[in-house]
Amino acid sequence: MRKYLFIFKSELMSNLQYVFNIFVGFFGYFIMLFILFNLWKYMYSDPNELINGYNMSQMTWYVIITEILWMTLGGRKLCRKICNDVRGGNIAYNLNKPYNYIGYCLSGHLGSIAIKGLIYTVLGMIMGFIFLGNFPDLNIFSILAVLITGILATAISILLITFIGLFSFIIEDANPFYWLYGKVILILGTVFPIEYFPTFLQPFLTFSPIYVVSYGPAKLFVDFSFGTFASVLLAQIIYLFIGYLLCTLMYRKGVKNLNVNGG
Amino acid sequence: MAIIEVNNLSKTFKVKLKEKGLKGSLKSIFKPKYKVIKAVKNINFEVEKGEMIAFIGPNGAGKSTTIKMLTGILYPDKGDIKVLDIDPKKERKKLAYNIGTVFGQKEQLWTHLTPYDNFKFFGAIYDIPEVRVEKKINELKELFELDEFINTPVRNLSLGQRIRCEIVASLIHEPKVLFLDEPTIGLDPVVKENIRTLIKRMNKEYKTTIFLTSHDVGDIEKLCKRVIIINNGQVVLDDSMENLKYHYLNKKIVEAKMKEKVNLDDEEGITILKDKGYNLKIEVDTKKRSVADALKLLNPDNIVDINISNMPLEDIISTIYKNEADK
Known part of the structure; x- marks a missing residue:
């Protein structure tokens, strides 16, 4: 475990060089939220009106949380890096190091986005408060629950994206698959909560990764209940296990057939 | 120990082949061809x-x-x-x-x-x-x-x-x-x-x-x-x-600066490596010819300066590579 903490720490230290870039990147987040905030304002004639169980404040906070999770993730960069590692043969140099590659990707990427996550969370909260003038009803338990599920959501996303990236062992370039994944998460998981979708679609979404990577933590933030927390946490543990298993199987199969020419 | x-270590690689041009690229999608390279035998x-x-x-x-x-x-x-x-x-x-x-x-x-x-x-x-x-x-x-x-x-x-x-x-x-x-x-x-x-x-x-x-x-x-x-x-x-x-020490490199131009051609045991008129660089295979023979060919009275050295390791290795490639 110590080695993965060190990988996390090393990536964190490396990424401290880019704090300014994170602030610049936040501008995009601000624009996105500003547009959505105005959209909800237009949709809700009365801020206390409930649409599919959410009032205007809850909808805005929901998007603030899902967008923090999505924009912090840096999924495109991770997928591109793994694709390049596989195609360029760089992945081979990880093989003779005594660590697990999947663990390396997970702890390394978590380290590389930790500062960004922290900055986006603080600025996102400030922005939400400026837009709405209040926070949802929170207590120490709900804050902890959101933090835990938020970190687990990010870890699951990293594993799923690693799995997509490792597809480069089979096909030449897995980036288009990431593009598709990104769009599905954006449309079905970021802007609207699951309750907004047609009834027949909701069970599918509940069992899909959307429930654990975006809906869960955001729902807990806007409407905390121990029941929801337990079901989100359980689903996240199952998804973590599945994600890790898929990545390990794909990686093992890939490195067996690895061709690294030249030198 | x-x-x-x-x-008996061996390793082969499968390398994808692609014919030239757009037609070749399209063909390689539907009917890929591979070449097996024996990297280690x-x-x-x-x-x-x-x-x-x-x-x-x-x-x-x-x-x-x-x-x-x-x-x-x-x-x-x-x-x-x-x-x-x-x-x-x-x-x-x-x-x-x-x-x-x-x-x-x-x-x-x-x-x-x-x-x-x-x-x-x-x-x-x-x-x-x-x-x-x-x-x-x-x-x-x-x-x-x-x-x-x-x-x-x-x-x-x-x-x-x-x-x-x-x-x-x-x-x-x-x-x-x-x-x-x-x-x-x-x-x-x-x-x-x-x-x-x-x-x-x-x-x-x-x-x-x-x-x-x-x-x-x-x-x-x-x-x-x-x-x-x-x-x-x-x-x-x-x-x-x-x-x-040691095995390649039979090859000597003779570099000589001459008073007058000498016209030399390759012959058994002697290979002309460089001939710039007054400056010569020859390789002498001492298994076949002695260095003295080579010097006689140059005419010792005509020599201004001379350097006799062993073949550099770089050349020895290149010769081994070349010999193996020619086999």
Whole structure:
């Protein structure tokens, strides 16, 4: 475990060089939220009106949380890096190091986005408060629950994206698959909560990764209940296990057939 | 006891073929064609503990593929490998704790971090207790003279300094075998010499077995006592450096500056390497002709200056590569 903490720490230290870039990147987040905030304002004639169980404040906070999770993730960069590692043969140099590659990707990427996550969370909260003038009803338990599920959501996303990236062992370039994944998460998981979708679609979404990577933590933030927390946490543990298993199987199969020419 | 044992090792690669142009590209999607390349063909060798061995060959000879199989990066198709009695194919992780690798063309250090932080990182990766890592860093800092830049981010180091740090990073876990793949590539002659001295010192101090590949004859000549030459995936020579030179010592290079122009042609035992009128460079095969014979051909009274030397190791190796390619 110590080695993965060190990988996390090393990536964190490396990424401290880019704090300014994170602030610049936040501008995009601000624009996105500003547009959505105005959209909800237009949709809700009365801020206390409930649409599919959410009032205007809850909808805005929901998007603030899902967008923090999505924009912090840096999924495109991770997928591109793994694709390049596989195609360029760089992945081979990880093989003779005594660590697990999947663990390396997970702890390394978590380290590389930790500062960004922290900055986006603080600025996102400030922005939400400026837009709405209040926070949802929170207590120490709900804050902890959101933090835990938020970190687990990010870890699951990293594993799923690693799995997509490792597809480069089979096909030449897995980036288009990431593009598709990104769009599905954006449309079905970021802007609207699951309750907004047609009834027949909701069970599918509940069992899909959307429930654990975006809906869960955001729902807990806007409407905390121990029941929801337990079901989100359980689903996240199952998804973590599945994600890790898929990545390990794909990686093992890939490195067996690895061709690294030249030198 | 041999620390590295390689028996009947073979490795083939499947390379995709593509015909030229758009038509070829489309065809390769629906009906891909592959070519099988035999990168390593049935090679055998052993390396003893504490040896510094040069594993050399021209580009595409199979040396990097062999190193990658020895370090567990690639799986062999056939044959057996034992490094420190560990099979790299079956126990890659166990092997990783006992070997070190430096690939001159591949950075393993974190460029935004200082060498010190990098060394701490490698210590953690290899599960070494903090106190021991600190002690090892201090020891290697002295040995590799890193004091001046140990707290400077790696991205700000010169290539020579970086390579020194790369080697130190690969030694933190006290490996018994160190694989160096072109460690002096791109370095200037002074820095190269410095790196060689440090490698020698390390070998002497820790008795680390060193398996070196390099295109730089200086590395091979100054560091290794034994050389294995690989070409077209096969071992074409496995001998001591002394023997290698001795067998080729029958070839002498005569460089002469003449008073008057001499017209010489190749003949048995004598090869004209360079003829610039007044300046001549000839190779004499002393098995066939004596150096005195060659001098007679030049006419000693006509010679202003002369230098007779052994064939440089670089030429010896090139000749071996060429002879094997011609076979």
